[in-house]
Amino acid sequence: MPTAREVLLDAALSALATLPWTSVRMVDVASAAGVSRQTLHNEFGGKDGLARALVRDAADGYLAGVERALGTAGGTADRLAATAAWTVRAVRTNVLVKALLTGCWNERLPRPGPLAAGCPDPLPGPRSADPGPPTPAELLRRAGERAVAALDGERPPHDPEALAVTCEIALRLALSYALVPAPSGTGGEPAPLVRHVVARAPDAVSGTSPTAGARSPRGSPGRSTPA
Incomplete structure (x- = not known):
């Protein structure tokens, strides 16, 4: 209840x-x-406290959804595809999540600023040092950190740097789909593209590139590129 x-x-x-x-x-x-x-x-405590709680709830709810998506069955590509699909759905259905992830606030939305120094937060709980809503970069970073933490336990182990970049790519692809819908007839969802990108990205498991050993146009050995 x-x-x-x-x-x-x-x-x-x-x-x-x-x-x-x-x-x-x-x-x-x-x-x-x-x-x-x-x-x-x-x-x-008042309308500003309600606004602050709404924004917190939107950010927390989005991150909780990221963790649920990362807990779905499958490998790295499937779990990142589920995370991307959740991100698109959250942006499209919750105006506060959209504002938090894109920075596109307007006069219709509550946007509480940080509390003034020495001003207690009227909300219950340990919130007295509330810095205000996270920036889009901060919220995306938190989502990426959760993705890395969830996927890092897969076997064989991932290359940490490659995995972090792969997770960020998946999230940024999701945001592009949320803001600019795909053409009709393509399904309009980011999951297929995320799977494609993860599959073709430099290998986050072995740390090598799918084109490792290939020759460059000048004939020099190909080099692995971080994902």
């Missing part, structure tokens, strides 16, 4: 689908959630 906090966050996010954040009223959020306005204030 969802908690009052979870129901309130869902109600606030639903309100954003039709209203700009400046027009979202606390009393309406409480009513939609089926709780008292006092309960809302007890949970978030």
